[in-house]
Amino acid sequence: MAKTADYALGEYTYPRGWFMIGTSADATTTPAAVRYFGEDMVMYRGESGKVFLIEAYCPHMGTHLAKNTSSYVVVDKKHVEGDGIRCPYHAWRFGPDGQCDDIPYSPVKPPKAACVKSWKVVERAGCLWTWYDPENGLPDYELPAFEQWDKPSWVNWNVECLGELACHPQEVVDNMADKGHLEPVHGSIDMIQFENEFDGILVRQILTAGHKTLAGSGAEPMTNDTWYTGPGILQSTMIGEYPSHMLIAHTPVDDGVIKVWYGLFVKVKNDQPTDADRELARGYEQAGVAAFAQDFEIWANKRPCINPLMVRGDGPFDKVRIWYKQFYNPRARAGEFQNRVNGRYVTRGTQQAPWDTAA
Ligand code: FES
Ligand SMILES: [Fe+2]
CATH class of the missing domain: 2.102.10.10 (Rieske [2Fe-2S] iron-sulphur domain)
Known part of the structure; x- marks a missing residue:
């Protein structure tokens, strides 16, 4: 199990940010x-x-x-x-x-x-969150609003704890740039678009491709807009017949060990969801857990990757790792890391599609 110091992330063992600490x-x-x-x-x-x-x-x-x-x-x-x-x-x-x-x-x-x-604990969207800062400062960005929680036409998530993973969070965050695993692990066939955007404390991935786990083979390509708000909260929206909004949260337990949660909001056609709507949403959420479990199995069994051996066609792992360092160093230095990566990057082998969804 590798530790923060092995990845040379910065001065602090644990990153500054908002983190999930449990469900309500x-x-x-x-x-x-x-x-x-x-x-x-x-x-x-x-x-x-x-x-x-x-x-x-x-x-x-x-x-x-x-x-x-x-x-x-x-x-x-x-x-x-x-x-x-x-x-x-x-x-x-x-x-x-x-x-x-x-x-x-x-x-x-x-x-x-x-x-x-x-x-300090904030209870929001059925979950408990805390601000962690090795410098003991007040939050320098907001906890996401998760506004679907109060919207009746969205079936609320039922956030599930997937347990502890003896894997440094760096390897989970790497996923943002990991174009190459999408087809082999998740069946994201016929990829049309894979882009990353770095913007301060946010890193974003836009993916348009098929998805064998979620949609079966032969289905229309789907667009996923996925972003981290800080180091421990990932959200992803998927546009489709039933739009969905996913949460993956991971929080350091010890140096090199994290606890992980998964949840999915699903928008249904009725303003007041029926029992059938709820059942459909639960089915989507379970399919989402299955897709995430495909990543989880890899992470649970791999050895640490301190220096990735990169080839052309891999996404911008180097940039994700620089972005991530801002949370392990004094906040006065965060801008330094952000300035090195802020911007948009299209990974070789995909085309740039219109940037039309907002995070
Ligand atoms: S009151 Fe806690 S140890 Fe005595
Ligand atoms: Fe993945």
């Missing part, structure tokens, strides 16, 4: 142990309904704040109290900002040092 269903008033960015964390839903993400270990004596079933703090349902969480060991309570605000047996006010780190 994953956060309840029973605190859950999670791990992201090389840290053990606890995620829970407070009594207000808000979701919180904090460091896992209590500063008093190092107890894991979630991993307990037998303490009376847990048994008597005092584990989550308001929007705070009580440690199962000596029942110190931490507020949503991570500061200890109650030590039941001590006459003194909790000291300032009695606090755990906390990360």
